[in-house]
Amino acid sequence: MKGKLLFLGLGLLGTALLIALALSWLQQGNVPSSGGEAGLPQPLNQLQTARQAYAVLQQWSSTWAEDAGPVTLSYSFQRDAQEAGGWSFQLYSPSRRRLANVLVTGSEVWMLREQASLYPQEILAPEDWPVDSDTILTTWWNEWGRTLWQRSHPQSMTLHLGRRAGLVTWQVSLLGKDGQILDFRELQAATGDFLTP
Structure with missing residues (x-):
């Protein structure tokens, strides 16, 4: 007993x-989430999406120039960061022929620099990038990122939205301690599909 x-x-x-x-x-x-895929590391999983940051930016940008719109936007994440950080936008005003570099963190907007534009810029309309940053990050993470993050031990990750040969793309770069590019992937902003190198 x-x-x-x-x-x-x-x-x-x-x-x-x-x-x-x-x-x-x-x-x-x-x-792991469904399908055996691990989620994004913290604080990346708490990052404000590019569209959320863009909504905050739109309210502010009309005070800078009525016709202002983003030319590029990017987010950089340091491996040892405790907080998600903010989105950097480069705005262009056709009527003023000026560029502004702006940082959006949460509901805060900071003008970092303003300068004359040497040539006309092509503004990224919201319909040019229907796939938001959270979807892009999750797709990249589940396909390549998780393995690369664990194996290559990058110092930082950069997510960038811009144009390449007329195509609007999201670009994900992993950088080493000395700034060398450890990996670069590009995804279509319209579909979220990877582009072949």
Whole structure:
């Protein structure tokens, strides 16, 4: 009888330990999502999307120039960062022929620099990039990023939206400690599909 109680007690203790470990793992966000794919590392999974930042920017940009629109936008993430950071936009005003470099973090907007544009720029309309940054990051992470992040130990990651040969693309770059490019991937902003190199 004592042996049965001891065996039952050890079984209950082992079950409780497994439940505690599973709950701890869930709280840290390390449990794979559906399909066996791991989620984005923190704080990337809390990043304001490009479209959310763009909505904040639109309110501010009309005070700078009524016809202002983004030419490029980008986000850089340092591996050891504790917070998600903000989006950098380069705005262009055709009527003023000026460029503005602007940082959007949450609901805050900061003008970093303003200068004359030497030539006309092509503005990125919202319909040029229907696939938002969160979808792009998740697609990249599940296809390449997770493995590269773990194997190559990059210092930083940059996500950039711009034009290449007339095509609007999202570009994901991983950089090493000395600034060398460890990996570069490009995805179509219209579909979220990878472009072949």
